[in-house]
Amino acid sequence: MSEKSTIRPHIGKNIIEAKRRDDDGGAIQEPLLLGIDLGTSRSSVVSLDGKRKTVESYVGYPKDAVAKKLLKADVIYGKHALENRLAVELYRPLEKGVIKGTFDGEGATIDKEGRNVEAAKDLVGHLVEMMEPGRDELIYAVIGVPSLASSKNKQAMIDAAKASCDAVMLVSEPFTVAYGMERMSDILVIDIGAGTSDLCRMHGTVPTEEDEVTIPIAGDAVDSKLLELIKQAYPKASVTQNMCKSFKEQYGYVSDTKDKIEVLLPVDGKPTPHDITGIMRDACSILIDPIVQGIHKLVSTFNPEYQERLRNNILLSGGGGLMRGLNKRIEVEMEKIVGSGKVTIVEEPLYAGAVGALQLAQDMPADYWQQLR
Amino acid sequence: MRYLFRGLIRETGKPVVGHVEADTEETAFNALADNGIVTESLSPDPKPNFPSTTAVAPSNQQARYADALDSAFDTSAHQIAFDDLTERYRGKRVWVIDRDKIRKRVAQVVDQAMTDAQADLDTDVETRERVARAIEGLFKDSKNITSPQQLPAPTPPPPPMPIGRGAGGPAIGGLDAQVDRLASLISTAESVLAAIQAAARNASFGGGGGGGGGGGRRRGRASKANMVQNDVLLEIFKSNMQLQRGVAPVPAAAEAAPATDAGGGEAVATAESEATAGAESEESKPA
Numbered sequence: 001m002s003e004k005s006t007i008r009p010h011i012g013k014n015i016i017e018a019k020r021r022d023d024d025g026g027a028i029q030e031p032l033l034l035g036i037d038l039g040t041s042r043s044s045v046v047s048l049d050g051k052r053k054t055v056e057s058y059v060g061y062p063k064d065a066v067a068k069k070l071l072k073a074d075v076i077y078g079k080h081a082l083e084n085r086l087a088v089e090l091y092r093p094l095e096k097g098v099i100k101g102t103f104d105g106e107g108a109t110i111d112k113e114g115r116n117v118e119a120a121k122d123l124v125g126h127l128v129e130m131m132e133p134g135r136d137e138l139i140y141a142v143i144g145v146p147s148l149a150s151s152k153n154k155q156a157m158i159d160a161a162k163a164s165c166d167a168v169m170l171v172s173e174p175f176t177v178a179y180g181m182e183r184m185s186d187i188l189v190i191d192i193g194a195g196t197s198d199l200c201r202m203h204g205t206v207p208t209e210e211d212e213v214t215i216p217i218a219g220d221a222v223d224s225k226l227l228e229l230i231k232q233a234y235p236k237a238s239v240t241q242n243m244c245k246s247f248k249e250q251y252g253y254v255s256d257t258k259d260k261i262e263v264l265l266p267v268d269g270k271p272t273p274h275d276i277t278g279i280m281r282d283a284c285s286i287l288i289d290p291i292v293q294g295i296h297k298l299v300s301t302f303n304p305e306y307q308e309r310l311r312n313n314i315l316l317s318g319g320g321g322l323m324r325g326l327n328k329r330i331e332v333e334m335e336k337i338v339g340s341g342k343v344t345i346v347e348e349p350l351y352a353g354a355v356g357a358l359q360l361a362q363d364m365p366a367d368y369w370q371q372l373r
Numbered sequence: 374m375r376y377l378f379r380g381l382i383r384e385t386g387k388p389v390v391g392h393v394e395a396d397t398e399e400t401a402f403n404a405l406a407d408n409g410i411v412t413e414s415l416s417p418d419p420k421p422n423f424p425s426t427t428a429v430a431p432s433n434q435q436a437r438y439a440d441a442l443d444s445a446f447d448t449s450a451h452q453i454a455f456d457d458l459t460e461r462y463r464g465k466r467v468w469v470i471d472r473d474k475i476r477k478r479v480a481q482v483v484d485q486a487m488t489d490a491q492a493d494l495d496t497d498v499e500t501r502e503r504v505a506r507a508i509e510g511l512f513k514d515s516k517n518i519t520s521p522q523q524l525p526a527p528t529p530p531p532p533p534m535p536i537g538r539g540a541g542g543p544a545i546g547g548l549d550a551q552v553d554r555l556a557s558l559i560s561t562a563e564s565v566l567a568a569i570q571a572a573a574r575n576a577s578f579g580g581g582g583g584g585g586g587g588g589g590r591r592r593g594r595a596s597k598a599n600m601v602q603n604d605v606l607l608e609i610f611k612s613n614m615q616l617q618r619g620v621a622p623v624p625a626a627a628e629a630a631p632a633t634d635a636g637g638g639e640a641v642a643t644a645e646s647e648a649t650a651g652a653e654s655e656e657s658k659p660a
Contacts, residue, residue: 031386050565136411138386154616169613184605206608360609363602368610372617 031138031166031369035358036127037173037351038120038143038157040094041194041219041245042319044354045127048362053130054350055079059119060088077126082242091119096195096216097146097173098153099160120160128164140369141165142357144173147198147212167372171360173353174200175207177317177346180356186309188298190291190330190343191353192320194219197287199294201302201310210301213294217286219319222248226276226283230265234274237265244283247276254284255325284323292333299338311341321349376401377418381411392418468519475518482507 037044044054060081062068067087081090093099093116100116124143133139143161145154154170161168171179174189178200185204190197199213226244230237243265251261261280264271295314299307311334316327327343334341346352375394378401382389389410395401398415405412486507490500511517 136381136413151616155619158616169609170616171609179605184602206605206612360606364606364610368606372610372613 031140032131032133033358033361034128034131034139034141034165035176035354035356035361036124036141036143036161037176037353037357038094038097038124038145039193039319040092040097040196042350043123043127044351045131046351046354046358047131048358051131052351052354053127055127055130056082057092057094057123058082058085059091059093059123059126060084061091062088075122075126077123089115091116093117093119093123094195097193097198098149099156101156117156117160120156121163124161125164138167139165140167140361140364142169142171142176142361142364144176144353144357145170146196146214147172147174147200147207148209148214167369169360169364169372171357172198172200172207172212174198174212174317175202176354176356176360177315177352178202178356180352180359181315181346183313183315186306187313187315188295188310189315189317190295192218192287192291192316192318192323192326194319197291197294197318197320199291199298201298203302203306211298213297215290215294217290219245219248222252222283222286225286226279229279229283230274230276233276233279234265234267236267237272237274238267239265247280248284249319249322251276251280252284252322253324254281254288254329284326285329287320287323287326288329288333291330292337295330295334295341296338308339311339314341314343316343316345317349317352319350321345375418376415378405378410378412379414380405381413383409383411468515468521470518471520474520478511478517479508482511 033048035046039057041057042054043057044052046052055078058078058081060071060076062071062074062076067084068074070087071084076084076088081088099120101114128139128141141161143157145157149157149170157170158168173193174191177189177191178184178187184202186202188199188201190199195216195218197215197218199215200207201211203211223241223245226248227239227241230239230244247261247263251263259277260275261277262273262275265274266272295311299310302310314330316330320326327345330343331341334343348355374396375392376398377390378393379388379390381387393401393404393415395404401415402412483504486504487500490503495503
């Protein structure tokens with residue numbers, strides 16, 4: 001501090017306690033709490049003042065000066081990045097729910113230059129910016145991560161988030177769904193994303209490894225299967241995985257009855273209608289068996305006194321929860337292996353994880369947040 | 374030069390108001406930053422000079438009192454949205470606090486009190502008491518500090534734009550505007566609903582479960598549910614602290630005494646109480 005400048009408190013009071021403003025248009029009394037669900041395909045964020053946004057997990061960096069001039073930005077996100085993917089270096093920074101390059105499993109992507117980590121940082125920053133934080137406002141965020149994310153995955157996630165947030169906590173995604181619904185006991189959550197399908201049983205405490213099952217078959221696998229089946233059935237049709245993804249999101253179903261699904265696919269450049277009704281059901285059905293097997297594992301190893309309660313309290317969340325008839329189909333298949341049960345779709349499957357994460361952020365004592373800063 | 378500042382304490386985020394003395398604004402900003410204060414606004418607020426012994430002309434005395442009053446006004450004022458004010462009082466006649474009037478009246482009253490005190494040869498204590506009584510009397514009557522004002526009457530709303538009318542009206546533009554308004558209304562309603570849900574949840578923990586079978590209020594187990602929740606939050610916090618220290622988080626089961634069977638209410642209570650005891654003893658260790 002300069003010798004010529006002094007800070008004087010108001011008469012009779014310490015400067016820190018000089019005045020507490022209770023209502024001032026510019027005063028910021030509390031930190032901004034955020035609940036974030038970072039997904040392989042889609043990320044959601046909600047804040048305490050009711051704002052909520054979801055965005056496709058794409059990050060695009062203009063390839064050259066012309067692209068930058070066209071896009072009028074150094075970085076673009078979500079659908080905008082996907083639509084302009086020819087003009088940008090497109091990144092989908094998450095794989096199987098964690099940042100690419102930090103996952104050591106089979107078939108993992110190697111991120112030599114750390115570009116995916118940078119893209120993940122930018123994506124989190126974009127999610128935070130969408131909540132319109134005030135100038136110099138503290139930002140505390142709870143982020144959902146896949147059930148079996150490793151320490152390495154989590155460290156990378158924290159590093160990515162810390163660039164935009166003052167304090168970050170990571171919590172298992174299915175747990176956030178259960179927490180948001182205030183159902184932390186005798187419940188089994190199935191969170192079907194793009195990269196993984198996570199199953200987690202809740203019994204009143206933070207779930208352990210034994211309580212969680214991660215299946216690498218999820219939305220992306222359905223897209224790949226749909227692509228394969230369409231190419232088999234209609235070899236002359238031109239189709240990409242992105243097109244299959246949009247077909248799945250629009251028409252995906254696994255129930256027995258469905259109206260005819262007809263989509264336009266170019267054949268030699270000419271848009272031609274193709275019937276994919278049966279193909280769609282077959283592709284979407286690849287989710288059923290692994291999920292039922294996962295349910296079987298978690299139910300059969302649960303306390304036998306409470307297995308029936310668990311079977312009758314299965315929650316379906318995530319983007320896969322939007323698939324028509326999935327809950328009923330799981331009930332039907334469950335009965336053959338595990339016994340009868342009840343599968344319910346959460347309200348707003350796209351936001352359930354983020355809402356639960358926000359609830360956790362709100363319930364977390366302020367001291368804990370202070371220590372994490 | 375003295376400056377009035379408003380800002381936030383960087384460490385805690387709490388708002389703070391005060392004065393800083395510096396030669397220039399830039400020096401003032403730097404001084405505040407050095408002391409851990411993030412400055413939101415800075416405005417000159419010259420220090421009033423109260424002469425201690427020399428007698429001065431009444432007009433100069435009034436000016437000094439006015440400066441002190443201005444300082445008091447600035448530091449005690451609260452900001453509110455002007456639109457809320459106009460909406461509430463639109464078309465009505467209101468009394469508005471008049472700073473100029475207050476300055477003049479206070480200066481007059483104090484000056485008169487001191488003149489009377491000198492005439493009566495009052496002691497210092499008696500003079501101060503006389504001035505305090507005079508000011509108290511001044512502020513008792515709000516008409517001494519306010520002036521009547523009337524906010525403009527509401528303007529009549531524009532006629533609604535015709536929608537879907539044939540070739541006559543600006544149908545498309547009107548429809549777009551209506552759709553935009555509807556979208557905005559829906560967005561606002563969603564936000565309000567989310568805020569209400571959050572507030573309702575805070576009002577009573579343990580109630581109002583969401584979808585799924587077997588939901589419903591568990592009022593009788595609210596206190597036990599609170600214990601469960603606190604333990605869960607503590608576990609989450611501890612694992613995140615370990616992560617941030619670069620240590621692989623230890624699973625909760627390894628920290629607490631192992632329960633004999635997984636799942637179920639009574640078995641969970643045993644494991645939770647042991648975990649809580651373990652957590653408490655760990656928290657009591659010096660940082």
